[in-house]
Amino acid sequence: RKEVEQDPGPFNVPEGATVAFNCTYSNSASQSFFWYRQDCRKEPKLLMSVYSSGNEDGRFTAQLNRASQYISLLIRDSKLSDSATYLCAVNRDDKIIFGKGTRLHILP
Amino acid sequence: EAGVAQSPRYKIIEKRQSVAFWCNPISGHATLYWYQQILGQGPKLLIQFQNNGVVDDSQLPKDRFSAERLKGVDSTLKIQPAKLEDSAVYLCASSLNLAGSWETQYFGPGTRLLVL
Numbered sequence: 001r002k003e004v005e006q007d008p009g010p011f012n013v014p015e016g017a018t019v020a021f022n023c024t025y026s027n028s029a030s031q032s033f034f035w036y037r038q039d040c041r042k043e044p045k046l047l048m049s050v051y052s053s054g055n056e057d058g059r060f061t062a063q064l065n066r067a068s069q070y071i072s073l074l075i076r077d078s079k080l081s082d083s084a085t086y087l088c089a090v091n092r093d094d095k096i097i098f099g100k101g102t103r104l105h106i107l108p
Numbered sequence: 109e110a111g112v113a114q115s116p117r118y119k120i121i122e123k124r125q126s127v128a129f130w131c132n133p134i135s136g137h138a139t140l141y142w143y144q145q146i147l148g149q150g151p152k153l154l155i156q157f158q159n160n161g162v163v164d165d166s167q168l169p170k171d172r173f174s175a176e177r178l179k180g181v182d183s184t185l186k187i188q189p190a191k192l193e194d195s196a197v198y199l200c201a202s203s204l205n206l207a208g209s210w211e212t213q214y215f216g217p218g219t220r221l222l223v224l
Binding site: 004008032042043044045046049087094095096097098099100101 | 141148149150151152153156163164199210212213214215216217218
C-alpha cells in the first residue's frame with residue numbers, strides 16, 4: 001500500500017458546482033499535511049496547509065481526519081481557473097511525501 | 109523576492125549520456141530538495157540538503173545519480189549514465205528550514221529531461 005493515496009480522477013465538474021476529494025495516508029506518525037496545486041507543465045504551488053482544526057481560505061476548505069487517516073479538500077463555486085492537478089502531501093520525519101495527484105477539469 | 113531558479117529548462121539526451129541540472133534556491137533558505145516527477149505521478153524526493161549536509165538521500169539511485177551543495181547555496185544534480193526511465197521533470201525546491209515544521213516548500217520551474 002502506498003503511503004499517500006489519491007484518486008487520480010479526472011473529476012469533470014460543471015462551473016459553479018462544489019467538488020471534494022480525499023487523500024489517505026498510511027503512517028499514523030505523519031505530522032503535517034498540505035494541498036498543493038499543479039497546473040499543466042508547471043511546478044507545484046502550496047494551496048493550503050491542513051491543520052487539525054480544519055481551515056478555510058475563500059472557496060477552499062481543508063479538513064484532517066486523524067482517526068481515519070485522511071485529508072480532504074472542498075472547492076465551492078468552482079471556477080474554470082480551478083482546473084488543475086491537486087497534490088496531497090504528508091510530512092513524516094521531516095520528509096514530504098506526495099500523492100500522485102487528482103486531476104480536476106471544470107467544464108463551462 | 110526572487111523564486112527558485114533552475115537551468116536548463118529542457119534537455120534532450122541519448123541514453124548512456126551524462127546530464128547535469130543546476131538549482132539556485134531562494135536566498136536564505138537552508139533546506140534544498142531535488143524531486144523527480146514522472147508524467148502522471150507526484151513528485152518523488154531524491155535528495156534533501158540542510159545547508160550543505162545531506163539529510164535524506166534514501167531514494168537517490170546512487171549508482172547513477174549524484175548531487176552536491178558545496179557552499180550551502182546552489183546545488184547540482186547529475187545523472188551518469190542516463191537511462192530511458194530517467195525521462196521526467198526534475199524539480200528543485202527550497203524551504204526556510206527543515207520540513208519538520210509547517211514550512212512551505214517553494215518549487216522552481218523544473219528541468220524537463222527526455223532520454224532517447
